[in-house]
Amino acid sequence: MPSQHRxxxxxxxxxxxxxxxxxxxxxxxxxxxxxxxPYDVGPKAMPVIVSIGLIILAIGNGIxxxxxxxxxxxxxxxxxxxLILGGLACLIILIAIGGGFMIGTAIxxxxxxAAFGRRxxxxxxxxxxxxxxxxxxxxxKLLTLSLPAGPLEHLL
Amino acid sequence: xxxxxxxxxxxxxxxxxxxxLFALVGVLLGTAVGVLxxxxxxxxxxxxxxxxxxxxxAGSIIMFAGIYYGGMYGGSTTAILINTPxxxxxxxxxxxxxxxxxxxxxxxxxxTSAIGSFVAGTFxxxxxxxxxxxxxxxxxxxxxxxxxxxxxxxxxxxSATFGDSPVRGLTSLFIGLLLGLVGIDILSGQSxxxxxxxxxxxxxxxxxxxxxxxxxxxxxxxASRRHVHEEKLEAVRGSLWMTKEDWKRSWKPWLxxxxxxxxxxxxxxxxxxxxxxxxxxxxxKLTKHPEDFGHGAIEGVxxxxxxxxxxxxxxxVPLLTLGLPTSATAAMMLAGFQQYGLNPxxxxxxxxxxxxxxxxxxxxxxxxMLLVLNLPLVGLWVRLLAIPQPWLYxxxxxxxxxxxxxxxxxxVELIMLTVFGVLGFLMRRFDFPIAPVVVGLILGPVAESxxxxxxxxxxxxxMVLLQSPISATLLCIALIALVAxxxxxxxxxxxxxxx
Numbered sequence: 001m002p003s004q005h006r007x008x009x010x011x012x013x014x015x016x017x018x019x020x021x022x023x024x025x026x027x028x029x030x031x032x033x034x035x036x037x038p039y040d041v042g043p044k045a046m047p048v049i050v051s052i053g054l055i056i057l058a059i060g061n062g063i064x065x066x067x068x069x070x071x072x073x074x075x076x077x078x079x080x081x082x083l084i085l086g087g088l089a090c091l092i093i094l095i096a097i098g099g100g101f102m103i104g105t106a107i108x109x110x111x112x113x114a115a116f117g118r119r120x121x122x123x124x125x126x127x128x129x130x131x132x133x134x135x136x137x138x139x140x141k142l143l144t145l146s147l148p149a150g151p152l153e154h155l156l
Numbered sequence: 157x158x159x160x161x162x163x164x165x166x167x168x169x170x171x172x173x174x175x176x177l178f179a180l181v182g183v184l185l186g187t188a189v190g191v192l193x194x195x196x197x198x199x200x201x202x203x204x205x206x207x208x209x210x211x212x213x214a215g216s217i218i219m220f221a222g223i224y225y226g227g228m229y230g231g232s233t234t235a236i237l238i239n240t241p242x243x244x245x246x247x248x249x250x251x252x253x254x255x256x257x258x259x260x261x262x263x264x265x266x267x268t269s270a271i272g273s274f275v276a277g278t279f280x281x282x283x284x285x286x287x288x289x290x291x292x293x294x295x296x297x298x299x300x301x302x303x304x305x306x307x308x309x310x311x312x313x314x315s316a317t318f319g320d321s322p323v324r325g326l327t328s329l330f331i332g333l334l335l336g337l338v339g340i341d342i343l344s345g346q347s348x349x350x351x352x353x354x355x356x357x358x359x360x361x362x363x364x365x366x367x368x369x370x371x372x373x374x375x376x377x378x379a380s381r382r383h384v385h386e387e388k389l390e391a392v393r394g395s396l397w398m399t400k401e402d403w404k405r406s407w408k409p410w411l412x413x414x415x416x417x418x419x420x421x422x423x424x425x426x427x428x429x430x431x432x433x434x435x436x437x438x439x440x441k442l443t444k445h446p447e448d449f450g451h452g453a454i455e456g457v458x459x460x461x462x463x464x465x466x467x468x469x470x471x472x473v474p475l476l477t478l479g480l481p482t483s484a485t486a487a488m489m490l491a492g493f494q495q496y497g498l499n500p501x502x503x504x505x506x507x508x509x510x511x512x513x514x515x516x517x518x519x520x521x522x523x524x525m526l527l528v529l530n531l532p533l534v535g536l537w538v539r540l541l542a543i544p545q546p547w548l549y550x551x552x553x554x555x556x557x558x559x560x561x562x563x564x565x566x567x568v569e570l571i572m573l574t575v576f577g578v579l580g581f582l583m584r585r586f587d588f589p590i591a592p593v594v595v596g597l598i599l600g601p602v603a604e605s606x607x608x609x610x611x612x613x614x615x616x617x618x619m620v621l622l623q624s625p626i627s628a629t630l631l632c633i634a635l636i637a638l639v640a641x642x643x644x645x646x647x648x649x650x651x652x653x654x655x
Contacts, residue, residue, distance in 0.1 A: 033344075033346050034346065041608055045604075046607075053330045054334070057330055071586070076381070080379035081581070084379060088573075095561065101558070109551070112546070114546075116382065118547075127547070135554070145209075145210060146562070148565050
């Protein structure tokens with residue numbers, strides 16, 4: 001085995017710890033459940049299975065990380081990830097405060113487009129708005145699905 | 157032949173003008189969305205699920221079938237022309253198909269994959285129609301413990317047996333099972349893992365999970381590594397039609413691919429990768445033109461593509477007769493049924509024969525429509541590939557978020573979508589398979605309720621799982637399938653062919 005194969009993978013260890021934390025959360029949640037019927041294994045059985053399974057898998061992933069067995073990864077560019085998640089956050093906040101989905105959708109379109117390397121934010125904002133209007137009319141009027149409405153949507 | 161009588165009855169449902177229209181719309185939508193790079197059939201169905209949920213059940217399930225088959229056709233077009241297979245099942249097609257496109261033979265590559273898909277789809281759908289009544293007869297004899305054991309087999313084969321790493325596959329599965337716990341437990345009325353959030357009491361929506369993992373996750377992943385990996389579209393040059401030579405070299409691989417694809421898809425063995433790579437390896441061995449492999453051999457497109465489609469139709473066998481999804485796409489189809497409160501399985505065949513057989517009959521019709529649409533219209537679909545990548549992914553995210561809030565108008569649903577998107581990104585980056593998460597979410601609660609039903613009938617005695625011969629056999633198979641990949645390191649080699 002070449003020496004680089006033996007390097008400890010820190011990200012892999014973090015994954016193993018996260019799995020352990022999830023197992024703990026499932027177990028803790030399970031302890032608050034009550035058994036109602038003496039013959040039924042009840043709502044606790046499955047969480048116990050899942051929790052134990054996650055602990056074993058955390059160990060398995062941990063061993064793989066210590067051995068450096070994880071697959072190769074490319075270098076990571078954080079900027080586009082932040083742009084896309086930022087766009088999603090704008091959309092969520094706008095809908096939560098009753099701003100409707102159209103402005104948020106336009107912003108999401110523009111930030112995603114920027115994340116993929118376009119440098120025409122205002123043009124994309126406009127395109128996003130047009131798409132939002134078309135989809136709104138399609139969903140709300142043709143398919144009678146309700147989308148969260150804000151001031152702009154009431155004009156249509 | 158009871159199957160043919162039922163099929164004829166189904167055909168009379170499928171050829172009603174409205175249902176033909178639904179099938180046509182499904183086929184068009186499926187191909188159009190499936191052709192977009194990075195969108196496989198599972199995401200195609202997931203994205204279009206919310207759009208259909210106010211429509212008539214029979215019609216929209218026929219539409220799904222069209223979307224499903226259409227997504228498969230569209231996916232192979234993308235695999236051949238850009239070499240970015242939307243899912244692992246198209247990987248084998250992409251190998252030789254993209255080389256053919258680079259050599260200026262993109263037209264015949266698309267044609268052999270379309271006709272091969274038609275041949276395989278038709279034979280496999282026929283297989284489905286013939287096999288379904290027998291399986292239904294068998295399935296009515298299944299007790300809850302047998303169902304539980306069957307699901308254990310599906311869990312193991314989908315996640316551990318044939319993947320690169322059984323540990324990572326099982327990790328994905330258990331994340332899915334964990335997500336399946338969230339919400340109110342129907343049998344006891346208590347909420348689990350809900351933390352007082354009202355949206356979490358109603359369980360996690362399969363569509364939100366699938367769209368998050370596949371659409372948002374894929375967008376984040378592609379964007380994050382755009383600086384290392386650029387996609388390139390091959391133009392379709394020259395004639396679209398296959399020469400006499402092409403036909404001669406294609407028809408046997410089509411039939412052999414079907415023979416690989418259908419049985420493996422119909423067994424709860426998970427995924428279309430195995431039959432496609434088996435078919436690829438077989439064609440490579442049997443070909444009279446071994447010098448072409450590695451430079452664009454038509455057999456290497458015809459065989460795997462037929463295997464891919466036959467196995468897609470094959471997965472409908474356990475899905476319709478047992479309610480058992482064995483691929484991400486089948487899980488999405490199941491979600492489509494559940495959206496209308498329909499549960500596939502032997503009962504559905506007894507209670508709604510018109511719907512089930514109408515669906516099977518409309519699969520034949522959808523398949524025929526796809527052949528007619530795809531050969532002459534392929535130029536139109538290819539133009540969809542010319543959409544600039546920034547707009548394409550921006551559009552996908554806009555549609556994904558809108559579909560999600562249209563189904564559940566709440567910002568919490570969008571937060572979940574985002575969280576699943578980040579999860580999907582991390583899973584891609586660290587090479588965890590995605591399909592077991594979706595299968596775990598949708599099948600976990602079903603397996604739990606079957607287990608609890610079995611144990612309450614036996615008054616809590618767990619030996620009931622081993623006393624039924626069916627259940628004992630199935631649990632043995634599950635155990636072997638779980639241990640095998642740890643003992644024999646070779647099972648993952650089907651995937652290694654891609655290098």
